[in-house]
Amino acid sequence: MSLRRRSGQRHLGGAMAEARVKGWCPGVWRPMASGDGLLVRVRPAFGALNKDKLLALCTAARRWGSGMIELTNRGNIQLRGVAEDGWPGLMAELERAGLVDKTPEQEARRNIMVAPDWQPGDRTEQITSLLLDRLEDLPELPAKMGFAIDAGERPILVDESADFRVECTADGQLLVRADGRTRGTPVDSPEAAVDLLIGLAHWFVDSGGLQAGRMRSHQLPLPGWVPEQAESAVPRLPLALGAHQSGAVYGLCFGQAEARILENAVAASNVSGIRVTPWRRFLVLGASGAPVNGLLSDNQAPELSIDACPGSPHCEQATVQTRNLARTLAGSVAGRLHVSGCSKGCARRQPTETCVVGDKGRYSLVFHGRADGTPDVSGLTASQLCDYFGV
Ligand code: SF4
Incomplete structure (x- = not known):
């Protein structure tokens, strides 16, 4: 793994310095190595961040990471592209914002998803x-x-x-x-x-x-x-995009947005914070529901029926790009589409109508299955894949 090094690095002693970079279970204490640096995952208590905390997180994402913020399918928030020697500084900044558990053990135990509304x-x-x-x-x-x-x-x-x-x-x-x-x-x-x-x-x-x-x-x-x-009572559907009794719900294309877009979403004075969800969307408390540039607010948006993992170059296991391809294919593939950088299928565990899977720099297709299913078509280049779907 190559990790960018940053100037002005800070060193923390004590318990923080004892935390080790692991290749699994990403948290703030245990970031995960990825193709574009460390992945640092924050678990918001109660699935909620007040405005100050969200703005602090956005600032930290820009200062120490790539500036991209992702919502995970467990309702957590992660920062990408953090340099290994930038991690202590990020920790300190997140700690000041009240976003770090006292110990790695506490962080690991606090695996609680909360109904967002x-x-x-x-x-x-x-x-x-x-x-x-x-x-x-x-x-x-x-x-x-x-x-x-x-x-x-x-x-x-x-x-x-x-x-x-x-x-x-x-x-x-x-x-x-x-x-x-x-x-x-x-x-x-x-x-x-x-x-x-x-x-x-x-x-x-x-x-x-x-x-x-x-x-x-x-x-x-x-x-x-x-x-x-x-x-239990009959379940309800995930929160729809648009107006909500507590504010408004917005979607993130592929669960990812630049920090500045999230800052814009909470800029209005009557917004008090956000609630995260496991559905790549978040509830902005007090928002009017006005469209926010860079966020989804239309429940018919084709991006809502696509899952795509970060792919190459962001994940070390990927040999193909995923999200650009997914954008290209959006609206051209019937049913739900999953574009996966490899057969691990991180973006979606359930079967989909069409699953595009990276394999040694080419693409395979699995219909009505998961990324780890037996391919129906193999060995396509990106342009052959587009031809296949008539894009
Ligand atoms: S599915 Fe494969 S390529 Fe995509 S994020 Fe997971 S491990 Fe990486």
């Missing part, structure tokens, strides 16, 4: 707050495991990656549900929900779940103290 004082906020206070009571879980706090009238995170969920029944009863199970356990208070989440996490570890890796794959029957008694 929670309201102050509602049960989603209460449960998230209680769980944050009890992070140290959780066992050590695999890095990808996490919680979805989704206790509104109808759940909205059911299709998103999480292992332990809090939802509501159709008659408003709180419910704790293990991922992969259709029914959950009713509880009578936010405190009881958090007790049960923690108990379930310990049961997962103690009953050999680490071998399975995720709750959904852990086939052992749940213990008797987690009866699968009730179903």
Whole structure:
């Protein structure tokens, strides 16, 4: 990996200096090496950033990274292109903005997705707050495991990656549900929900779940103290782009935007901050809904039906460009399109109508499958691919 070096580097001692650059599980404490430098992922508490924090993040993205900001499919925010020797300075800046956990362990445990339209004082906020206070009571879980706090009238995170969920029944009863199970356990208070989440996490570890890796794959029957008694209310759809009762929802093409575009989105004096979502869109609290240059606000925009990972040169595993090609193909391919730099398929795990996959500098096509599926067509150059779709 070649990492750009920057002048004016800063050195931090103590715990920060002990953190090591790892090739996995990106966080602020553990950035991940990528083709264009380090990837630094911030996990906003409650899925929320007030305006000051978002502006601080944008400034940091420009000063220490490429200036690009990405929303991940777990509702986190990541900065790209950070030089290895710039990382301590970035850490210090993010710490001043209140965006860094005290320890890497705390950051790793705080894997909590929150329904983005929670309201102050509602049960989603209460449960998230209680769980944050009890992070140290959780066992050590695999890095990808996490919680979805989704206790509104109808759940909205059911299709998103999480292992332990809090939802509501159709008659408003709180419910704790293990991922992969259709029914959950009713509880009578936010405190009881958090007790049960923690108990379930310990049961997962103690009953050999680490071998399975995720709750959904852990086939052992749940213990008797987690009866699968009730179903959640019918889920609702992800937040639509446009006006929302708390502001306005905007989309990011491929989940990515320049920092200055996000700054523009929150420039109005009545905007108080944002809520991140796992759907490459964010809710701007207090926004009027006026279009913002560089952001999507049309629910029919062709970019919304395309997934594309960063590809070459941003990812070391990619041998082809992805996003420029995806823009070229937008609107010319029927159904959902996934352009993946390699068969890992980071941008989308589910099957798509058309999946374009990079392979040794050429492109393969998988129809009605995933990036790791058997190709239906192989060995196309970019121009042959465009010819194939008549672009
Ligand atoms: S799918 Fe492959 S090329 Fe794309 S980001 Fe993931 S590892 Fe990199």
